[in-house]
Amino acid sequence: MADDPVEDEHFFxxxxxxWRRTDPCLPDDVVERLTSHLGRGRSGVRVAKNAGDDDAVRASRRRVDLAKHGLGERGPRWWxxxxxxxxxxxxxxxxxxxALDD
Known part of the structure; x- marks a missing residue:
């Protein structure tokens, strides 16, 4: 089908x-740390939503957004x-x- 999304080196x-792929040029240690922040952010969103804490949801979504921008999955096209x-x-x-953890 012509309208089906196609995988390539930029997307999966x-x-x-x-979905946009993580920037392949990033050093492994940077990807690992960004991915850790991403996981903590996603978990924080889930916990905050269950608690009904809108401020914590916003803060956790900010962490997710920063991590995804750092990974190249959002924002400017890394390629x-x-x-x-x-x-x-x-x-x-x-x-x-x-700095969010300080």
Whole structure:
């Protein structure tokens, strides 16, 4: 079917929905730390929603958004930027995320 999403080096498909891939140029340690923040953010959203805590939901969604931007899964298309810009963007996201824990 012509309208089906297609996987490529920029996207993958799950249940017919296309998702942006993590930037492949990011160092493994950066991806690992960003992924940890992403998981904590997603868990925080779930817990905060169950508790009815709108402020905590917003804070957790902010963590998810920062992590996904750092991973290249949101924001500027990573494949359109030079590698040094992409890595710098990921490291900046990590700094912001780490600051949330202070």
């Amino acid at each position: 498909v799950v249940n017919g929905r296309r 359109e930027d030079e590698e040094e810009v992409r890595v710098a963007r990921a490291r900046e996201a990590l700094e912001e995320l780490d």
